[in-house]
Amino acid sequence: MNQRKFYNLVSRNTAGFTAAFIRLLAWIGSCAYSVVIGVRNFLYARGMLKAFAVTQAGLKTTDRTQQTVPVISIGNITAGGTGKTPMVIWLCNFLQNKNVKCAILTRGYKSAKGENDEPAMLAKNCPGAAVVVNPDRLAGAVEAVKKHRALVLVMDDGFQHRRLHRDIDIVTIDATRPFGFGKILPAGLLREPVTSLKRANAAIITRSDLVSENDLSALTDTLKKINPNMAVAQATHSPLYAISAGDKKILLEQLRGKPVFAFCGIANPDAFFATIETLGAKIVGTMVYDDHHSYTAENVEEVLQQARQAETAMVITTEKDFNKISRLVEKTDLIVAYLAVKMKFVYGEELITGLIEGALAGKIQGVNKRYV
Secondary structure (H helix, E strand, C coil), rough: CHHHHHHHHHHCCCHHHHHHHHHHHHHHHHHHHHHHHHHHCCCCCCCCCEEEEEEEECCCCCCCCCCCCCCEEEEECCCCCCHHHHHHHHHHHHHHHCCCEEEEEEECCCCCCCCCCCHHHHHCCCCCCCCEEECCHHHHHHCCCCHHCCCEEEEEEECCCCCEEECCCEEEECCCCCCCCEEEEECCCCCCCCHHHHHEEEEEECCCCCCHHHHHHHHHHHHHHHHHHHHHEEEEEEEEEEEEECCEEEEEEECCEEEEEEECCCCCCHHHHHHHCCCCCEEEEECCCCCCCCCCHHHHHHHHHHHHHHCEEEEEECCHHHHCCCCCCHCCCEEEEEEEEEEEEEEECHHHHHHHHHHHHHCCCCCCCCCC
C-alpha cells in the first residue's frame, strides 16, 4: 500500500467493507503497539531502563553528577514530516553563531539504492557541524565527541530514542496535521500517545501560516493543557528562493503567476503544494511519491512528460527530492528546481533560545543563561 492510499485509509476518506476491515486490523495492531510503547516508556520513567550520557572524554555514563556533553533532541510524535530537518538546521546555525561546535546525530533514511536523504541535506546546510549517521544514537554520540570534538550534540528525530539522555527535548508539530488522525500506528500516524508530550520541554508548531488563527489558538491551548510547563512557539517553512540545475537562483517574484508542475516524495505533500501556492505560482499538475522515494530515470521522465502535457516549462520539488534527481535532469529542456526554505519563527523564538541558553550555561564557555 502506497503512502497516499494509507493516509486515505486511516483518515477514513476511503469507504467500503474492505477498507473498514483493514482499519479493524490496523486498530488491533495499534493496540498491541501501544502496549509495547507504554511499557517501554514506563521502564524508562522508573529507571528500570537506563539512559546514558556521554562525558567530555567520550565515555558513557549514567552518573548525572559528571560533566557531560549537552544533548538537544529534535523530534515529533507523528510519523512523517513535521519540520524536524529545518529545525535541526536552525539549531545548528544558532549554535555556530555562538561559536559552539556541534554535531548532528541521525540514524539516516536509506533508500533502495543505499542513498541517505536527510544526512546529505544536513551536511550541505550545516557545513560547520559534523553529521554522524548511526542507528545507535549512543554510539553515534561517543563518536561525535571522540572523533569530532563536539561540544553539543543535536539529535535528529530523537524523541522516541530514550537510551541517550538529553538535556532538552523539542518536538515539532505540523499545524496542518498535528496529531496523526488521533490514533497510534498503524491505525493512525501517532508514534506514541499525545500524553508523551509531558516529557517535552518545548513544542514548535510548524507550518503555522497554513491554518486559521482559530485552529492555531486551539492547538496551542491543547498543547498547554497536555503540558503546562512546555514552551510553545510557532514557526513557518519560509521560502527563500528556488534553485535550478547549476545552482541558478530563481527569485520568488519570478514564480508569481507562473504555471508550474510540482512533485515530491515527502510525508506531507499537500503542505508543500500549499506553500508553492502562497507564493502566487499556479500549480497546473502534481505527482506524489512515497516518503524517501528512490527515484529512477523512468520516474523522472514520467514527471517531465506530465509537465510537458500540462504545458509548463518549470518543475518544482523539495530540496531533498532534488538532491536525488539532480544528475538526471541536467540536460532536460525544462527548468527543474527546488524550493529552498528555512525555519522562521513567528512567535516564541525567545522562549526556545532562552531554553537552549539555560541548558548550556555553565557547560559551554561563552554561553550565558538568559531568563525569559
